[in-house]
Amino acid sequence: GNSVTQMEGPVTLSEEAFLTINCTYTATGYPSLFWYVQYPGEGLQLLLKATKADDKGSNKGFEATYRKETTSFHLEKGSVQVSDSAVYFCALSDKSGGGADGLTFGKGTHLIIQP
Amino acid sequence: GAVVSQHPSRVICKSGTSVKIECRSLDFQATTMFWYRQFPKQSLMLMATSNEGSKATYEQGVEKDKFLINHASLTLSTLTVTSAHPEDSSFYICSARDWGAPYEQYFGPGTRLTVT
Numbered sequence: 001g002n003s004v005t006q007m008e009g010p011v012t013l014s015e016e017a018f019l020t021i022n023c024t025y026t027a028t029g030y031p032s033l034f035w036y037v038q039y040p041g042e043g044l045q046l047l048l049k050a051t052k053a054d055d056k057g058s059n060k061g062f063e064a065t066y067r068k069e070t071t072s073f074h075l076e077k078g079s080v081q082v083s084d085s086a087v088y089f090c091a092l093s094d095k096s097g098g099g100a101d102g103l104t105f106g107k108g109t110h111l112i113i114q115p
Numbered sequence: 116g117a118v119v120s121q122h123p124s125r126v127i128c129k130s131g132t133s134v135k136i137e138c139r140s141l142d143f144q145a146t147t148m149f150w151y152r153q154f155p156k157q158s159l160m161l162m163a164t165s166n167e168g169s170k171a172t173y174e175q176g177v178e179k180d181k182f183l184i185n186h187a188s189l190t191l192s193t194l195t196v197t198s199a200h201p202e203d204s205s206f207y208i209c210s211a212r213d214w215g216a217p218y219e220q221y222f223g224p225g226t227r228l229t230v231t
Contacts, residue, residue: 043224044208046221102151102174107157108158
């Protein structure tokens with residue numbers, strides 16, 4: 001079956017530090033990959049996505065590249081801000097799996113940015 | 116745009132009673148809606164996929180007679196937890212897929228269910 005593994009948190013960084021949150025996946029077929037962000041008290045929001053190998057998703061200074069050879073989709077940002085503090089979820093959608101195409105999520109990584 | 120609402124945001128009920136949670140897409144038509152369950156400090160687990168006008172598809176291990184899903188219109192899906200027990204206490208989240216943007220799901224804010 002499908003699965004997503006992401007680094008456990010919390011991850012605590014200082015403002016302007018470089019961020020990497022690792023994400024690897026297992027899937028049948030050719031999945032689409034996503035990063036969602038959940039700010040305190042709010043619902044999940046799509047941060048970025050990539051639908052095929054070597055695609056790079058980017059938004060709000062965050063980037064992630066779909067690496068089929070390493071089955072990874074690591075999230076990066078060059079300079080984090082306090083407002084980036086949130087829980088980040090890596091997820092996949094297996095379009096070729098048939099049946100339901102709901103998302104398979106990782107456990108989430110709680111990111112804390114200190115001023 | 117692409118707003119999904121859930122109602123109620125939190126509910127407390129007694130063991131043995133049933134609770135209905137509504138999920139609405141406010142500014143788009145959602146042919147497909149998904150229901151997830153999130154335990155504290157855990158990931159979201161897909162429970163079922165709801166297609167407008169047809170029966171829901173449940174994930175393995177999810178009791179369809181306990182978690183009744185109805186998707187009667189393109190903007191509304193409901194999840195009814197029947198004969199709730201304390202172990203059903205959780206955070207229930209719905210998402211809706213805009214048929215015009217098939218790769219994206221828009222999530223509701225979630226409903227916190229506590230069964231006493």
